[in-house]
Amino acid sequence: MRHRDSDSMVLWWITVVGDFWFGVSWLLNQASKLNPIRRVPNIALLNEQFDPPAVAGGGGSSQLPCVDVFINTVDPVDEPVLCTMNSVLSILATDYPVGRHATYFSDDGGSLVHYEALLETARFAALWAPFCRKHRVEPRAPESYFAAAAADGPYAGDAPGQFLDDRRHVRREYEEFKERLAALFTIIPQRSEAYERESTKRGGARATYMADGSHWPGTWIEPAENHKKGQHAAIVQVVLKHPGDEPQLGAPASSDSPLDLSAVDVRLPMLVYIAREKRPGYDHQKKAGAMNVQLRVSALLSNAPFIINFDGDHYINNSAAFRAAMCFMLDGRHGEDTAFVQFPQRFDDVDPTDRYCNHNRVFFDATALGLNGLQGPSYVGTGCMFRRAALYSADPPRWQPGDGVSKLPDNPWRQFGNSMPFINSVPLATHQEHRPVAPPPPASLDDKRLAAELADVSTCAYEDGTEWGYGVGWVYNIATEDVVTGFRIHRKGWRSMYCAMEPDAFRGTAPINLTERLYQILRWSGGSLDMFLSRNCPLLAGRRLHPMQRVAYTNMTIYPISAAFIFAYDLLPLMWLSGSEFYIQKPFQTYAAYMFAGIAMMEMSGLVEIRWAGLTLLDWCRNEQFYMIGATGVYPAAVLHSLLRLVGLKGLPFKLTSKPQSASGGEARERFAELYDVQWAPLLVPTVVVTAVNVAAIGAAAGRVAAGGWSFAQLAGAAGGLVFNAWVLLLLYPFVLGIMGRWSKRPYLLFVMLVVALAAIALAHVALLAVLAPGSVPPFRLGRWWSGVGAIISPASWRF
Numbered sequence: 149m150r151h152r153d154s155d156s157m158v159l160w161w162i163t164v165v166g167d168f169w170f171g172v173s174w175l176l177n178q179a180s181k182l183n184p185i186r187r188v189p190n191i192a193l194l195n196e197q198f199d200p201p202a203v204a205g206g207g208g209s210s211q212l213p214c215v216d217v218f219i220n221t222v223d224p225v226d227e228p229v230l231c232t233m234n235s236v237l238s239i240l241a242t243d244y245p246v247g248r249h250a251t252y253f254s255d256d257g258g259s260l261v262h263y264e265a266l267l268e269t270a271r272f273a274a275l276w277a278p279f280c281r282k283h284r285v286e287p288r289a290p291e292s293y294f295a296a297a298a299a300d301g302p303y304a305g306d307a308p309g310q311f312l313d314d315r316r317h318v319r320r321e322y323e324e325f326k327e328r329l330a331a332l333f334t335i336i337p338q339r340s341e342a343y344e345r346e347s348t349k350r351g352g353a354r355a356t357y358m359a360d361g362s363h364w365p366g367t368w369i370e371p372a373e374n375h376k377k378g379q380h381a382a383i384v385q386v387v388l389k390h391p392g393d394e395p396q397l398g399a400p401a402s403s404d405s406p407l408d409l410s411a412v413d414v415r416l417p418m419l420v421y422i423a424r425e426k427r428p429g430y431d432h433q434k435k436a437g438a439m440n441v442q443l444r445v446s447a448l449l450s451n452a453p454f455i456i457n458f459d460g461d462h463y464i465n466n467s468a469a470f471r472a473a474m475c476f477m478l479d480g481r482h483g484e485d486t487a488f489v490q491f492p493q494r495f496d497d498v499d500p501t502d503r504y505c506n507h508n509r510v511f512f513d514a515t516a517l518g519l520n521g522l523q524g525p526s527y528v529g530t531g532c533m534f535r536r537a538a539l540y541s542a543d544p545p546r547w548q549p550g551d552g553v554s555k556l557p558d559n560p561w562r563q564f565g566n567s568m569p570f571i572n573s574v575p576l577a578t579h580q581e582h583r584p585v586a587p588p589p590p591a592s593l594d595d596k597r598l599a600a601e602l603a604d605v606s607t608c609a610y611e612d613g614t615e616w617g618y619g620v621g622w623v624y625n626i627a628t629e630d631v632v633t634g635f636r637i638h639r640k641g642w643r644s645m646y647c648a649m650e651p652d653a654f655r656g657t658a659p660i661n662l663t664e665r666l667y668q669i670l671r672w673s674g675g676s677l678d679m680f681l682s683r684n685c686p687l688l689a690g691r692r693l694h695p696m697q698r699v700a701y702t703n704m705t706i707y708p709i710s711a712a713f714i715f716a717y718d719l720l721p722l723m724w725l726s727g728s729e730f731y732i733q734k735p736f737q738t739y740a741a742y743m744f745a746g747i748a749m750m751e752m753s754g755l756v757e758i759r760w761a762g763l764t765l766l767d768w769c770r771n772e773q774f775y776m777i778g779a780t781g782v783y784p785a786a787v788l789h790s791l792l793r794l795v796g797l798k799g800l801p802f803k804l805t806s807k808p809q810s811a812s813g814g815e816a817r818e819r820f821a822e823l824y825d826v827q828w829a830p831l832l833v834p835t836v837v838v839t840a841v842n843v844a845a846i847g848a849a850a851g852r853v854a855a856g857g858w859s860f861a862q863l864a865g866a867a868g869g870l871v872f873n874a875w876v877l878l879l880l881y882p883f884v885l886g887i888m889g890r891w892s893k894r895p896y897l898l899f900v901m902l903v904v905a906l907a908a909i910a911l912a913h914v915a916l917l918a919v920l921a922p923g924s925v926p927p928f929r930l931g932r933w934w935s936g937v938g939a940i941i942s943p944a945s946w947r948f
């Protein structure tokens with residue numbers, strides 16, 4: 149092809165390839181939505197079959213399978229310990245047979261504060277869990293429970309007369325519990341200083357001391373050799389032992405404990421603290437590494453066939469959630485081929501208009517249902533129940549040869565590492581479908597051997613030369629361990645299910661600060677693209693991957709590439725400076741007609757989709773807006789990162805998402821304070837540039853009109869280009885609010901600033917023209933800006 153202006157050929161190619169790419173990605177995006185399915189768990193039916201009400205006096209009639217619960221945290225300050233302990237409480241008090249779930253708390257900071265907070269939590273849970281059971285309160289995370297006016301809701305328990313008194317008492321106890329948690333930050337250093345003074349007299353070293361006066365094996369307040377972040381021994385401590393399968397009723401009310409618990413099971417489920425070993429020179433693989441240690445430790449202690457995982461900032465909001473997931477796992481139709489059940493992520497404390505699209509509703513309420521019809525939704529992190537066997541890379545029954553019972557490989561050590569007790573636990577978990585559901589076998593090892601084995605499977609070296617992180621467990625060397633782990637399971641032929649329920653199963657926190665949010669989507673988009681460019685590329689998967697699911701995974705991993713083109717299109721308004729026609733040839737009207745039809749069709753299908761999913765127009769707008777914000781800065785950065793990684797440089801890090809700091813710690817913070825914090829980062833710059841360019845384009849056009857340089861026909865042509873500029877600005881509106889900081893509380897200021905900026909640019913433009921080409925205003929057509937419109941309607945419905 150030739151063009152009369154050879155300088156424009158580059159631009160011409162960018163637009164042709166870009167438009168083609170938008171077309172392809174739009175089709176990919178639509179293809180994954182062709183078979184949406186909404187599934188609803190029938191908990192009543194599950195209870196009828198697996199958990200009939202206990203006959204009077206007898207217990208243990210439940211046939212529900214065991215669940216190991218994983219919860220992860222890193223730092224008691226960055227991830228406020230109160231919030232984390234609320235999650236733990238919601239788990240300990242959840243509505244599932246007490247003897248059939250065990251919680252594994254992973255502390256990647258190895259901090260004594262976490263350990264002691266967990267002891268406090270176990271103590272408080274002895275009151276909290278029976279209270280929740282007695283009065284059937286929801287949610288069972290006390291902070292949210294007491295924050296809501298729960299006392300006014302319908303009462304579901306058996307002792308309405310005692311409810312208000314009990315609630316008042318528990319609330320008081322909770323306030324004290326909170327104080328004890330907060331005090332840990334001062335008590336531990338004080339205690340350590342006291343012990344230190346004693347020991348230095350005897351020539352001992354500085355250390356962080358546990359309550360019993362012994363050295364804490366994890367990270368010390370004053371880091372020392374073998375006791376700092378990234379360098380400490382493994383710690384596995386059973387905080388609450390397995391309670392046995394027989395219910396244990398509590399005591400009647402007394403002066404010490406005014407709650408009458410004589411008709412309530414007061415047992416607490418098992419609770420284990422884990423801080424895996426950290427050594428310099430090892431890549432600890434962040435969350436994926438932590439969860440693989442949880443996987444091994446739990447195999448030795450309870451080896452439940454099912455696992456559910458939570459981020460430290462997510463709690464159980466609906467205590468029927470475990471049962472809901474079980475409805476899918478035990479379902480007669482596809483149950484045994486179901487590897488995981490993913491719940492939507494819901495968030496508290498997001499600003500009311502959801503400025504940065506934290507709720508991700510289009511993904512969680514529309515896209516995910518589309519995926520649900522194609523072998524199942526992707527795994528997106530917290531709030532997902534797994535079949536343990538699937539994490540061990542077993543084949544799903546429908547793809548198993550012969551008798552349908554998978555066997556251990558000939559050389560299980562290469563796959564799973566050297567722990568014989570662990571290896572022995574694998575077939576038990578794998579074959580759980582084929583044996584009657586029973587409570588976990590008591591650990592067959594004596595205490596000393598068990599402790600040694602637990603420490604061994606929590607070391608860094610344990611995974612050397614094994615398949616952990618590659619073929620087994622959560623996948624390594626990627627910033628989004630979730631999507632790729634789910635993919636590895638799907639490519640083996642497993643299904644997954646999507647389970648949304650009312651009230652929401654789980655709730656958590658989300659970053660409402662612009663910069664934090666952008667880093668989060670940088671991790672997600674960069675990690676996804678890395679997956680596409682790795683051996684886990686969906687195009688390389690075998691035939692067990694559903695063909696349309698292959699399309700869906702391709703779509704959800706290559707999306708950042710569109711951004712490179714969108715970024716170029718966003719800067720197109722600059723092109724009119726070049727003065728030549730390079731893209732759209734005459735007749736322009738025909739082109740415009742096609743384009744209008746195209747846009748109308750896409751917007752209509754978008755509208756139909758959100759209507760169908762029961763979403764609001766605001767949800768949709770936020771989705772489009774945040775896609776554009778991502779596309780102007782974050783996605784190009786993700787593409788760059790992935791390219792650098794391809795040539796061997798370091799990949800994207802798992803940067804912890806900042807959590808809202810609770811008001812109880814220091815002085816009370818203003819609600820949504822993070823929304824108004826401006827943290828400048830290079831990631832913001834490209835979007836600022838795009839904004840400036842589009843404002844400048846409108847300003848220049850206004851100047852041109854004011855100077856009378858345009859005929860009516862030219863003005864009409866320019867109008868099209870201006871619509872494009874205005875559209876880009878409208879999409880970037882939340883971003884601009886974000887960088888305004890506190891001023892964004894008065895959005896009208898933004899419009900004042902916009903008018904002032906436009907006037908200034910218009911004046912400057914006219915002045916410039918007068919100097920450069922006195923007396924003449926060369927005609928130009930803004931019409932060619934139109935080509936950019938294709939860019940802003942491209943698909944945008946994965947999570948971000």
Ligand SMILES: O=c1ccn([C@@H]2O[C@H](COP(=O)(O)OP(=O)(O)O[C@H]3O[C@H](CO)[C@@H](O)[C@H](O)[C@H]3O)[C@@H](O)[C@H]2O)c(=O)[nH]1
Pocket residue numbers: 220221222223227254256433434435438458459460461528529530627628629630668671672802803804805806
């Ligand atoms: O070295 C690490 C880093 C993180 N985490 C935990 O990982 C979880 C998620 O981290 P967060 O900073 O809250 O990231 P988000 O962006 O909120 O997480 C989302 O995205 C992640 C993938 O990028 C998923 O793993 C999460 O489940 C999903 O909620 C938290 O519980 C952390 O404590 C660790 O245990 N060890």
Ligand SMILES: [Mn+2]
Pocket residue numbers: 459461657805
């Ligand atoms: Mn989080």
